[in-house]
Amino acid sequence: MNILLAGEGGQGIQTIAETLAYAASLSGLNSSYLPQFGVEQRGTPSVAFVIIDKKPFSANRFKIADIAIVLRERAITRVVDQINPKTTLVFDSSTINRELLPKNHGRLLAIPATKIAKENLQPKVFNTIVLGAICKLIPGLDEAVIFESLKHFLGKKFIQSPALAEMNKKALDLGFKFVFEKDKFSAPSFQVSSKPITVVDEGKKSTVYPSLCKGCGICIEKCPVGAISFSEEIGFFGNSVPKIDHKKCILCHNCSVFCPDTAITIEKKSK
């Protein structure tokens, strides 16, 4: 079974692909995982080739996928050449408009993963939800072995924060129990924020550009009064973008001086 995962760097595509391949090998199947991405960490399409088979195989790259998973609008171009009318196409219906998908696919399934993640848990575990959902499509895999595999890759982080382990387990469960949307799809209401977020409060005017922010967290680290924290808003690179607490802010401009991406600013509002 050839599985193609396409999304955006930073979304966790490579993590779920590797987890899937490792889980398959744990359950006694032959598997391989081949990543494909650019030099940049985030913001460029990130593609992973996973092969899971009962028989041994020699090549770890394939031309046509049996299951293609698209998780971001910009990654659609990466799957167009690798699907045919037999391919099962899975997409994130809460961020991708169905009209934009290529037409030469077979079965069309959807999971509004971003919506589920944002409404039930945190936006960052959306990849685990997808992982839980797609393991149903692969014969020979179950939820327990996927979590075992996830523990193998994220074990250190799970030990540091048990809450994260709990959240991932819940996310996996949500994904596993979710019944794929087949005919009626959710509206793509969770588009990435691209417009600047401007807040005027307490005589100060702050602007955050989600289209530039890469979520490095330097503004949060460098704020001397702890006025900045991550918000619910998702930026262009699939990360949470910061927000400023205007009451606490002392207008030192450390955030705008340090920000490598020129994504944040706050100034006194002139009357």
Next chain:
Amino acid sequence: MDYKTMPDSYKKSSKPHFFCPGCGHAITLKQLGDVVSELGIAKKMVFGIDIGCSLLAWDFFDIDTIQAHHGRSIPVVVGIKKVAPKKIALAYMGDGGAYAIGLQSLIHAAYRNDPIIAIVINNTNYAMTGGQMAPTTFPGEITSTSAFGKRDQGFGNHFLGPETIFSIADKKAYIARVSVSNPRNIKETFKKAISKAESGNFAFVEVLSICPTNWKTNAHNSFEFLKTIEAKFPLKEFSKTREAV
């Protein structure tokens, strides 16, 4: 889109840029962009970039940009300066290009007192290829090719660039080491370096930088690790202390 946060010298259509989240290059380049905008020298500036992460600064500014091989951005911009003496020539490199592979270019530019500005970003590893051990890696530092920490025996101590260049550079040259933990200081230092180059002398600034991707650190731990590096690479202006040494 109209980004009010960006310096005027930025090429706005090429943003967001290609550097990793939390990259020290981008913090430094922003200070440089601010300085260029404040001094209004974008039109007469030539920006030379190198191999390594610094080449991601291609198309970064609305400034004439040229890219050369390891450390060779220095002789290339020196050549441009000789042909067009009114230009302000700036070479922007990483520590791999400037101190390891292309050190001879830097040494001879300092020796000849070429009126250019050389900026070197030092993050103590070869960042673009995956964080391998570099001459600037300090003994004990863990990188992808020194999993148990760099041994000083056989690999040497950490390479101190400004100190080395200082010993050979002309008396009038401006040499300084700054850190991204203080961007406001970077800006002042760049201003001094540009005025020094305009008066016909070699100006060299090393910027200690953070590399969250290869150090595998978050924002807090990046700056904590930068403090460790700052203890080993003293921050100072070398031109002032010339008489004392």
